[in-house]
Amino acid sequence: NAGVTQTPKFRILKIGQSMTLQCTQDMNHNYMYWYRQDPGMGLKLIYYSVGAGITDKGEVPNGYNVSRSTTEDFPLRLELAAPSQTSVYFCASSYSSSGANVLTFGAGSRLTVL
Amino acid sequence: GENVEQHPSTLSVQEGDSAVIKCTYSDSASNYFPWYKQELGKRPQLIIDIRSNVGEKKDQRIAVTLNKTAKHFSLHITETQPEDSAVYFCAAKGNTGGFKTIFGAGTRLFVKA
Numbered sequence: 465n466a467g468v469t470q471t472p473k474f475r476i477l478k479i480g481q482s483m484t485l486q487c488t489q490d491m492n493h494n495y496m497y498w499y500r501q502d503p504g505m506g507l508k509l510i511y512y513s514v515g516a517g518i519t520d521k522g523e524v525p526n527g528y529n530v531s532r533s534t535t536e537d538f539p540l541r542l543e544l545a546a547p548s549q550t551s552v553y554f555c556a557s558s559y560s561s562s563g564a565n566v567l568t569f570g571a572g573s574r575l576t577v578l
Numbered sequence: 579g580e581n582v583e584q585h586p587s588t589l590s591v592q593e594g595d596s597a598v599i600k601c602t603y604s605d606s607a608s609n610y611f612p613w614y615k616q617e618l619g620k621r622p623q624l625i626i627d628i629r630s631n632v633g634e635k636k637d638q639r640i641a642v643t644l645n646k647t648a649k650h651f652s653l654h655i656t657e658t659q660p661e662d663s664a665v666y667f668c669a670a671k672g673n674t675g676g677f678k679t680i681f682g683a684g685t686r687l688f689v690k691a
Contacts, residue, residue: 497679499681506667506682506683507622507681508681509681523680564629565612565671565679567624569623570621571621
């Protein structure tokens, strides 16, 4: 199993450009998440999904959009990129339940907006 | 929504000493409290977790304690080694509203040889 795969690993964007960060998992996890990690900071939840066709906002959703058409894929769309979106983005997945919820993270995507 | 606070932000210890990292959470409905370790340039990985019906859990040199009444939980690392140097994140998962996992701001641990 590959686990959680993110692409691209690195990207530089100009202000106002748009792009999509791809995330796919092969563990048949129902829950998927996008977090951002600013330099020296913690992980902030952007969006999450409890299953195909269902998404919801996290702590910092502004400037982003997501979709979940399949169990495996959870792309994150940045519209009109701004310097404040310079960050490392981590996708994660889990079998969620009312109890334990162990997140498996992807390797991260480092985005710079200039 | 849930808010998780973590202290200290930086912790420096001598090899062989113990390290303690503390977290508080705001949502009394949270029922699962994991700890993740992130080495430089790597992804976070789970090192230990505790459920709300348990007060303490230990795994070799690491242990976690939970005080539900005070909404506090802590990570204890004994006999620290240089390879323990990393950023540690606490987190809390709610039992309602989509079971979101919210992270603390992280603690950068330095273990000096």
